Amino acid sequence: MSQSVLEINKNDLSPEGVSRFESALGPIAVYELDGAYYATQDGCTHARASLSEGEILDGELIECPVHGGTFHIPSGRAVGFPCKTPLRTYKVSDAGATLRIDLECEAAAACVRGETHVHGA
């Protein structure tokens, strides 16, 4: 398998909806939202924090466990204070029992890098 693809077993996903995996690029957060799969960088872009320890809100937002900022999971867009820089997203392919995460390719819905979007600021 190429270094640029991380293959994970679906059985290793947490029932909480977000799980952390190590990759060649560092930790990755993998999400299952109502049967669809997504992946982003695990580290919060605001301050040191592991998003896989956070909670999924409103079905498609990940809330950072440290300061409560939020990101839109499919696009990586920064949604809630204090997050400003979007998350790096990764393309996920469903291969039945496993998921293949392409570390070189953003998700189809990825927001334009550098976009900032802060609600309620």
Add this chain to the structure above:
Amino acid sequence: MTARMADFHTSWIEAPKLERLMDLENGRMSRLVFQHGGLYEQELERIFARCWLFVAHDSQIPKAGDYITTYMGQDNVIIVRQKDGSVKGFLNSCPHRGNKVCFADAGNARQFICNYHGWSFAIDGRLKGMHASEAFDSTGFDPAGHGLHPVAQIDSYRGLIFATLDPHAPPLAEYLGDMRYYLDAVFDMDGEGTEFVGGCVKSVIRCNWKLAAENFVGDALHAGWTHDSGARAMVGEGVGELHKNPQQSYQVNFNGHGWEFNQDIIGNCASLGDKELVKYLYALQPHVAGRLDEFRSRMIGSISSCTLFPNTSFLPGQNTFRTWHPRGPQEIEVHIWTFVNKSAPPDIKERWRKGSMLTFSPSGVFEMDDGENWEYATRTNEGYLTRQQDLYIGLGGNTRVYDTGLPGNVHQGQVNEANQRAFYQRWLDLMGSASWAEVPQRDVPAEASV
């Protein structure tokens, strides 16, 4: 705290001089204990930063992340349920620049984030992260050791959660000692325990905290005089003449805690003017007698009051539970809740909530009577010559009884000041001791109640 900073402290008034404030054997005490600013500072250290203080009822924080904020002395604390079901307590102050980290009275939190610089604390107090964490990283900052400051010890008895700021305090069971035997009569009637209903009602009374605590520790005397009009308003007749039947009533105390009571089962409850509550207690009494004993079953709602040293009090039957938080020598912030048996029908719980609000909320017919008395018993001591005059506290000096088989120090007759004297003896013992090891061991728990 670093040793260098911990060495900075005020010099206190030590035992030989303190003892001039009390002559309890002769039923006299100084008024200065209600007025002296230096003594108040000493109380914050030697009473409130040392004793076990009530901080929450189990029923207030059932789920992980549930928290309440309250006071231990003037220290604001967060009491929070952990994921493993245990309870932790922390100073509600950020260890970075000192700001308050939680502004709500109660709620559920995944973390507590300081408004000032974004330091974020887990419910177990650990520092999870900071705003601008890269800047801290570059100075080699280690988040370990920068969590919220924990209370020294936390424990519970019959759903009542207590904490102490002193790591050397004896265990809670030993601190409550023989009072546990009596607490069971009210907080463990049927094995199902109690809960708080409704919220917390707060008020400010411009009195010294000890005047409130000593009232509940043993002052049955004031009821027939102070509360005559209130009792007439609630039930159409005044308070019974308690002093004329001392054979059926008692004061018991243990290391400054005190309970005055009679054996009439429902006397306090009846003052709420709701016959359904009286019927509920009469129906429950035989079951309590079977589970505990006949004697304690006759205390479940009787004319009675209790203070757990130093500043937690409650009234069986009226079901008001409160803490008297000190705000300097001449002011308290009162926090009041209504407690009920968890197993009681919803209608009964609601009747108790209403009844306790009618009588013992800030506008309650009995609460208002007490507040004015305590305010003027405090404020008169602003007079320079007035505060030099000592006070009488000698009622019932010859009432100690030894043949009842009851735990604690037992006195015959609830119209008495034996518990108040024991309260001030404990106050004196703690105020004159630099550490728990020096506190005189006057009362040791009886084997039977351990």
